[in-house]
Amino acid sequence: MKPNYGYKYPRPAVATDSVIFGYDVKEKILKILLIERGIEPFQGKMSLPGGFIKIKTETDEDGFVINEENESLLDCARRELEEETGCKVRYMTELGAFSTPGRDPRGVVISDAYYALVIPGPVRGGDDAMEAQWLPFHEVLDVINHMPKGFHFLAFDHDDIVKKAYYRLKEDICFEPIAFRLLPEKFSMTQVQNIYQEVLGKEFDRRNFSRKVLDSGVLDMLPHTGRNIYYRLNEEKYESMRNSGKRLKLIFV
Amino acid sequence: MKPNYGYKYPRPAVATDSVIFGYDVKEKILKILLIERGIEPFQGKMSLPGGFIKIKTETDEDGFVINEENESLLDCARRELEEETGCKVRYMTELGAFSTPGRDPRGVVISDAYYALVIPGPVRGGDDAMEAQWLPFHEVLDVINHMPKGFHFLAFDHDDIVKKAYYRLKEDICFEPIAFRLLPEKFSMTQVQNIYQEVLGKEFDRRNFSRKVLDSGVLDMLPHTGRNIYYRLNEEKYESMRNSGKRLKLIFV
DNA sequence: CCAAAAGTGTTGGGTGTACACCCATGC
């Protein structure tokens, strides 16, 4: 097949990588989904789930490309995540492109990175003999942060991607109603508070915390017969609030 | 030249596009640098400066690629900006990748978008018969926002990129010391306030504004003999503050 | 029966906001 794309310049390979966060309600810890690479490069090393963008090309009988269509990078990231782990994505957002020269030993590979929130569940390995597993996030981060200069825990530049994802998660959780995406539909205020404390690494006063979160106005209180109160995220309220240009006030640090 | 990259999948073309903001101190308005496209597609239309990532390939005598090296996307964006406009970049940050299928009529082109802050000056056209010019940003944004559904003012999906850039600029200016990058090294508090008012579209009280900005601690007061006081950004103070994990407090909306 | 978790209000301090006057410069 002869390439005939209109540009004669060499093209980079383009992939996505995703940092998948899950919250273990029982253990009250944040987890990260990593896969053990079954193939080179970095065979046996841990890495983020990800893969290459799919482009469908139509060629004429001479092999010239007459049409090509891509999936969006977000779709690519979501598809790779589904394929490799079987998790259902509750939230997904872009971190940015990673393009440092030499980041992939195979050649020029640019990766658009994402982070996603899911409810952790049993994971299945992907197709290319990779095995996915949930690991305690803070332990993984500690390992990453204590690697000697020049060494990496994860394959490629995934250490950097993880650090950026955590930075963004800490930022985003203060202004966007994403903590609830780490919990089942119905949750208690204590569970919400535990997530914030686990993610931000700070303790909060129960009363003040509860008041702040409820004042944001995005939660519905579910009818409760027993003593305990449960809540649910009200997407419409959040959407209308955000459409009115107001920034959500959740927890400030 | 036969492609032999290790991946046999078709690759997208990868480019960067940059939203260049400048502040006209005399007219007290925000400006945007656009170029008039000299070539198809969208010849004659306005667009953002940008271009394709450079990849150097080494091939052996049979034309097989034995080594390839890319510039980073940030370098690409900076280079394209320099080449096409001659402006000196004071600040540049990523907006994210744009990859909607069909965004470029020529084929699959993924663009990593950036926004940059520069001091507006005389601009020269680029090499491919493009002409750069500074336009009042809010007028451009108005045009974009009033385009009929399905029509675009700028080429490609650059309308979307501009909107995202402005959204980010409004966010970032509240938390990062970037407003000063739109001004000469030495500036007055009034100039700073004018930028905030122009960017955020709100008026501020002089005294409160000045106090807030000075309380942030990132400005040095320059020795003044006359009546007027001038300031300068102290990068070290900002860096040490940010390294201590504290978030900068500037102007909140 | 005891321990641990969850529900409930108030108060003090700090931070942000509103506001008026004076002085210097330039037209």
Next chain:
DNA sequence: GCATGGGTGTACACCCAACACTTTTGG
């Protein structure tokens, strides 16, 4: 000399953080 722009301080209001006790449930 007058108008404009730039410099300066205070008072009030609101929001946020600190805090103790009671009740229920589960072991």
